[in-house]
């Protein structure tokens with residue numbers, strides 16, 4: 001079920017922050033009509049990332065993913081609005097930025113930089129259950 005105060009966790013990943021794309025990502029969230037509830041710039045520790053990416057433990061890309069995500073500051077954002085989980089996933093586009101359609105954040109702003117890891121600018125929770133779990137990890141005070 002959707003609800004007017006549905007929330008999602010968005011991360012502007014280290015590639016997005018270092019390339020100066022925080023404003024662009026916020027602009028897309030705001031112009032879509034979602035409300036910003038919380039925002040924080042920080043370098044995530046490996047323990048926090050292990051919790052955040054628990055579903056990917058043991059996969060071949062896991063170590064590279066955690067190295068990348070802990071390589072610099074990220075901006076963690078909680079956004080709110082009816083069907084925001086699905087809506088932000090649609091704004092973000094598919095995982096691989098090389099083939100993500102133009103018009104999406106990953107399609108417009110991301111590419112393969114040849115670093116052997118998927119740098120795709122943003123994270124967005126994939127379900128209401130994931131959103132609630134991830135928001136507790138990043139913003140336990142909410």
Ligand code: DAT
Pocket residue numbers: 061065094095117118120122123124126
């Ligand atoms: P998404 O971020 O689109 O929800 P995911 O949850 O499956 O994708 O994976 C989390 C991140 O891990 C993703 O943004 C980039 C990286 N990743 C996923 N699958 C990968 C793969 N096959 N090879 C390399 N990196 C991958």
Ligand code: MG
Pocket residue numbers: 124126
């Ligand atoms: Mg995911």
